[in-house]
Amino acid sequence: MSGGSARVVGDRYRLDGWLGRGGMGAVWQAHDTLLGRDVAVKEIYLPGADDGPVGADDPAIRRAMREAQAAARLRHPGIVTVHDVVVQDGRPWIVMELVGGGSLAGAIREHGLLTEHRCAAIGLQVLDALRAAHRDGVLHRDVKPANILLDGDRVVLTDFGIAALDDATALTTTGQMIGSPAYLAPERINGRPATAATDLWALGVTLYTAVTGRPPFHGTDTQSTLAAVLHGRPETPAHAGLLWPVVKGLLAKDPARRLTADQARPLLEAVVRAHAEESGRKRTRRAARRDRLRPDGPEPAPTVPAPPVTVAAPTAVRPPDGPTAAGAPTAVPDRGLPGRRPLIALIVVSALLAAGAIAREVWQYTGPAESAPPGPSTTTPSSAGSPSVKAVPAAFVGRWSGRASQPGGSVTSWKVTITFAEAAAVGEFESSTLNCTWSLTLADPAPTEREMHLLQEKTSWDPIGNCVTTADLTLRVDQRGRLEMRWQAIGDKSNQATAWLTRS
Missing domain, CATH: 2.40.128.380 (T3SS negative regulator GrlR)
Structure with missing residues (x-):
């Protein structure tokens, strides 16, 4: 940009600012001036081209077209939608839907690690996106946190830049290794072709990274990282819980023993369902605890009119000089406790009917109770000698x-x-x-x-x-x-x- 004017690509896409950049390109937030909508535009870097135009047969141009073709042939809410491909000054630009929110990689950097159920929910949507791609003959070949976007509850798989189409000519020579080293399946390192199982391996590495905050296989350089993928065993995560059997199955080094998408899906669903059920139980317990411990107490039950004789509070009665009668009943004030039943109400009525006799006995030992000041009482008998709530x-x-x-x-x-x-x-x-x-x-x-x-x-x-x-x-x-x-x-x-x- 220069002179205060935004750059326009393809005579319609105004570049407003960077969303992110990497070794193969940059992604811009842009505005489609023709249709009046915000979009994302991916700029493809052309190493060695010195920002000048290149021919249509250049691998970078062909790869950009391949990415657009791979994503455009897929119709799934979990896969980014490609709107257009623009070649300007001999350089390719891919126009895609603008997905709100950041990437899974950004969420891991921000939070350190994600909860077991959140990882399962993300994994379930990525798995569904991969199943849709695989059914249409598209292998992603670069599943990793940076290529997974989080838009609220929606999870979107993006960046099909090195995707393989089963009905297209290969862009790489046989045995050439492409992808991010920490997420490459062992069979790909050994030169075998990519399959649906290689995408599922990368999903397993992604889930492990999300639930622990670090990849299961890592080294100080590319060579040591690849060696760890081939020969290392990941540590059992401390916080994976029910998610660990799924991740462990996806990280089987032999693709023939690796979980398939159809096998992994019910396991991920079980983790999500278990969390939903536990959350429901927590809400029920919280509601019950709030009702039980509200300062004003639960809804009081109907009160029974007391007989005209009043009984002094237990703390106001002076014991007689001498032994008390064994087994004398004790008056308990009604505290409006939750869960009261008709039987309790009947007991209260019986106790109140006996109050007159008890009061007469108290009168004989203590004399008349001290008169209360005129006006309605502002305290209850149970408040004497006990702390307030x-x-x-x-x-x-x-x-x-x-x-x-x-x-x-x-x-x-x-x-x-x-x-x-x-x-x-x-x-x-x-x-x-x-x-x-x-x-x-x-x-x-x-x-x-x-x-x-x-x-x-x-x-x-x-x-x-x-x-x-x-x-x-x-x-x-x-x-x-x-x-x-x-x-x-x-x-x-x-x-x-x-x-x-x-x-x-």
Whole structure:
């Protein structure tokens, strides 16, 4: 761009800015001035051409056309749509749909690793895209996180630049190795032709990378990386859970023993379904816990009118001088507990009917009770001698999120979300990175407007044992409205984490 004017390609595509660039080209965000829509335009680099025009038979031109042809013949929501191919000044440009969001590679860089169920959901959509491509005779040959775009819940496979079409002339000589070394299948390194199984191997490497934050096979250079692919065995991931059997099956070095797409799909579906079922159970437990611990209590049951005689509270009765009658009944005030049944109501009525006799016995020992001041009573008998219900201060109410740093943990950085409802006495602590949830209960010392102490107790199923059972948590709201978190596992003072959270 120069002089304040945007560059226009093909007399209609105005280049507005870079979306990304790599060794083989750059992707621009552009605007189609003819149809009035935003698009993505891929610029193909031509090594050795010195930015000048090249002939139509140049491999770079043929490869660009191959990419456009490969994607254009496929109709699937998980595969990027190609709109046009433009050759300007002898250089190829591919015009594609503009997919919102970033790549899976960017998500891994940002979060360190993804949860087991998120990886399964992404893998399921990529697998469906590959199945559609394979049915139409197209092999992608470069499946990796950088070529997977995330647009909300939609997952899009892109960059068919080195795809192989079963009805087209090959662009590479027999045995020539193409693709990203860490994602190449062993049979491709050994010079065997690409098949659907090689794309599935790359999907397995991609899922392993997403759930651990690192590829299963890596070295200091290309040669050592290829050696690791041929001879190495990946470590069992600590956080893969139910996803690991799928990944392990996709990483079988013998393509004949590798999981097929039809075999892998129900396994990925099972991981997604298990998470959905567990999430449903968590929501049910959270709803029940909120109802049980609301400060105002559950909906009170209808009250039974009391007889005219009043009974003093147990703490206001002075014991007589001498032994009390064995087995004397004790009056229990109605606290409106949840789950009350008609039988309980009947017992309450019976107790109230006996209240007159009990009061007469009390009168004989203590005399008349001290008169209460005129006007309606503002306290209940049960409040005497017991602490009032504590609630989370207003400054903490809401949903807070951020990333925690835990130098001594098996995972040194993890996402955390803390939620407090208005006037609640409990909260929820969740980590999508660790796939665990905890309840938060107020602890001593009593909370202030800006600081409170809580007990954290695990509520989720954790078969791998990633998460501690209990921890002490201190939260403080600073003057800028940020939430400072100080976390320490109970029984292990060296296991600590800190975070700054913002209200979301």
